[in-house]
Amino acid sequence: MADLSVELTAPNGVKYTQPTGLFINNEFVKSISGEKITSINPTDESEIASVYAAGPEDVDLAVKAAKKAFKSPEWRSISTAERGDLMFKLVALIEENKELLATIDTWDNGKPYSVALNEDLAETTGTLKYYAGYADKIHGQVIETSRDKLNYTIREPIGVCGQIIPWNYPLSMAAWKLGPALAAGNTVVLKAAEQTPLSILYLAKLIKEAGFPPGVVNILNGYGRKAGAAIASHPEIEKIAFTGSTATGREIMKMAAANMKNITLETGGKSPLLIFDDADLDQAVKWAHIGIMSNMGQVCSATSRILVQEGIYDKFLEAFKAHVVATSKVGDPFKDDTFQGPQVTKAQYERVLSYMESGKSEGATLVSGGVPFKNANGKGFFVEPTIFANVKDNMKVWREEVFGPFVAVASFKTEEEAIERANDTTYGLGSAVFTQDIAKAHRVARDIEAGTVWINSSNDSHYAIPFGGVKQSGIGRELGEAGLDAYTNKKSVMVHLGPRL
Ligand code: TXE
Numbered sequence: 001m002a003d004l005s006v007e008l009t010a011p012n013g014v015k016y017t018q019p020t021g022l023f024i025n026n027e028f029v030k031s032i033s034g035e036k037i038t039s040i041n042p043t044d045e046s047e048i049a050s051v052y053a054a055g056p057e058d059v060d061l062a063v064k065a066a067k068k069a070f071k072s073p074e075w076r077s078i079s080t081a082e083r084g085d086l087m088f089k090l091v092a093l094i095e096e097n098k099e100l101l102a103t104i105d106t107w108d109n110g111k112p113y114s115v116a117l118n119e120d121l122a123e124t125t126g127t128l129k130y131y132a133g134y135a136d137k138i139h140g141q142v143i144e145t146s147r148d149k150l151n152y153t154i155r156e157p158i159g160v161c162g163q164i165i166p167w168n169y170p171l172s173m174a175a176w177k178l179g180p181a182l183a184a185g186n187t188v189v190l191k192a193a194e195q196t197p198l199s200i201l202y203l204a205k206l207i208k209e210a211g212f213p214p215g216v217v218n219i220l221n222g223y224g225r226k227a228g229a230a231i232a233s234h235p236e237i238e239k240i241a242f243t244g245s246t247a248t249g250r251e252i253m254k255m256a257a258a259n260m261k262n263i264t265l266e267t268g269g270k271s272p273l274l275i276f277d278d279a280d281l282d283q284a285v286k287w288a289h290i291g292i293m294s295n296m297g298q299v300c301s302a303t304s305r306i307l308v309q310e311g312i313y314d315k316f317l318e319a320f321k322a323h324v325v326a327t328s329k330v331g332d333p334f335k336d337d338t339f340q341g342p343q344v345t346k347a348q349y350e351r352v353l354s355y356m357e358s359g360k361s362e363g364a365t366l367v368s369g370g371v372p373f374k375n376a377n378g379k380g381f382f383v384e385p386t387i388f389a390n391v392k393d394n395m396k397v398w399r400e401e402v403f404g405p406f407v408a409v410a411s412f413k414t415e416e417e418a419i420e421r422a423n424d425t426t427y428g429l430g431s432a433v434f435t436q437d438i439a440k441a442h443r444v445a446r447d448i449e450a451g452t453v454w455i456n457s458s459n460d461s462h463y464a465i466p467f468g469g470v471k472q473s474g475i476g477r478e479l480g481e482a483g484l485d486a487y488t489n490k491k492s493v494m495v496h497l498g499p500r501l
Contacts, residue, residue: 069215148498291458
C-alpha cells in the first residue's frame with residue numbers, strides 16, 4: 001500500500017504509518033474518483049495528511065463487500081462465542097495501541113491528550129468489550145399462548161448497516177456503532193466525519209489484524225453530501241445509524257425512507273441543568289463546569305442551559321465564574337495542564353464566535369469569555385470559555401445548540417417554572433438536577449422531557465446505560481441492552497402442535 005499510507009510524526013514526537021485509503025473488503029484502496037480530503041490540525045491550522053474520499057461508486061463497492069460478508073460462512077456460520085472473541089482481540093489491539101490512537105485524535109481533533117487517552121480510549125475499549133461479552137448471550141424467548149402452540153422468537157442480525165458518525169469523539173462514536181452491530185452479527189459500512197478521518201483509518205488496520213473476515217467492517221471517509229448521502233439512500237443497506245446535527249438527521253431520515261430502513265438517530269441538544277436553592281453549591285458548580293466545558297463543549301448532551309433558583313443565583317454565578325476561570329486552562333492539547341484545546345474546525349470556531357456576538361447583541365450579560373482566545377502564534381481555533389447570565393428564554397443563545405464552551409444561565413422562582421422552562425425546547429437529550437431533597441429530585445426527573453436525567457451530576461454517562469433523545473434529539477437508543485436491540489430483528493416462529501384441521 002505504498003501510496004495508501006504516509007509516514008507521520010505527531011507534535012508530541014510519535015512516529016507512525018497513517019493509512020490513507022478507503023477500507024473495503026479488508027484492503028485499503030483508492031477512491032474511484034481519486035478525490036481526497038485534507039485533515040487540518042486545529043491547534044495551528046497546518047495540514048496533517050490527505051486521505052481518499054469516497055463517492056457513491058465507492059459506497060456501492062463497500063455495500064457489496066458487506067453484503068457478501070453477511071452471507072459468508074466465515075461470518076454467518078462462526079459461533080457466537082467466536083464472534084465475541086474477534087471483538088475481544090480488537091479490544092486487546094486497541095489497548096496495545098492506545099497511546100498512538102490518543103495521539104492521532106489529539107492531533108486531528110484538538111482534544112486534550114489526557115482526555116483522548118483516559119476518556120475516549122477508555123470509552124472505546126469499554127464499549128467494545130461490553131458488547132463482545134454480549135455476542136454469545138443474545139437470546140430469543142419462548143412465549144406460551146396455549147398447549148397447542150409452541151411460539152418462540154429468534155433475534156437475527158438486520159443485515160448491512162450504514163453508520164455515519166461525527167467528529168467530536170471519533171473513536172468512541174465508532175465503538176458505539178460497531179460494538180452492538182458486530183456482536184449481533186451484522187456487517188457494516190461506517191463513514192467517519194470528514195473533519196477527523198485519521199484515527200478511524202488506523203482502527204481499520206487493527207480490525208484486519210484482529211482477524212475479522214473481509215467485508216464485515218468497511219470504513220470510508222468522505223463528505224456528508226456525497227458519501228453520507230450515498231449510504232443513507234443505498235437500497236441494499238437495511239439499517240442506518242447516525243450521530244450528528246438535527247438538520248442532517250432529518251435529511252437522512254428522508255433518504256432512508258426510500259427503502260424504509262431501520263433507523264437510529266442521535267442528534268442535537270440544548271440540555272438544561274437545574275440548581276435548586278437547597279443544592280450542594282460546590283458540587284453544582286463543579287458538575288456544571290464539566291457538563292458544558294468538557295471536550296470544548298462539543299458534546300451532544302452538554303448541559304448548555306443552567307437554570308438557578310433565585311435564592312442562590314448570585315452566589316452560584318460568582319462561584320461558577322471563579323471555577324471556570326481557574327480550571328479551564330486553554331492551550332496546546334498536548335500539554336498536561338490543558339483543559340481546553342481548539343474547536344475542531346474553523347467552521348465550528350466561527351459558529352461559536354457568532355453566538356458570542358448574538359448573546360451580546362441580544363442583551364444577555366457577559367460574565368466571562370465572549371472572545372477568541374489569543375494564542376502566542378496567533379494560530380488555531382481557540383475561544384475563551386464563555387458564560388452569559390440573565391439570558392431570556394427567547395434569545396438565540398438560550399434556544400439554539402452552540403456546540404462550544406459556551407453556557408447560558410438564567411434564574412427561576414418555583415419548581416413548576418423550572419420544569420416548564422427546561423422543557424420549552426424542541427430538544428430532549430440530557431438534563432441534570434441539583435437538590436438535596438430526594439423527593440424533589442425524583443419528581444423533577446420524572447417531569448423533565450429528556451432521554452437522560454442526571455441527579456447531582458452532569459454528563460456522567462456509561463456504556464451500559466441506554467443513551468438517546470426524545471423530541472428532536474433523536475430516535476431510538478444506543479448503548480446498554482437497548483443498543484443491542486437496535487441491531488437485531490425479532491423473528492417469531494409459531495409451531496402448531498394441536499389437532500389437524
Ligand atoms: O454535523 P453533521 P456538522 C451538531 C453541532 C454542530 C452541528 C454541525 O451543533 O455545530 O451539528 O456539525 C455526515 N447525508 N452536531 O456539520 O452535518 C457528515 O459527513 C448523510 C451534534 O459536523 O450532522 C458527518 O459524518 N450524511 C453532534 C456527520 O453526518 C451527512 C455531533 C455529522 O455531520 C450529510 C456533531 C448528508 N446529507 C455535530 N451531511 C452530536 N449529536 O453529537 C452530513 N453528513
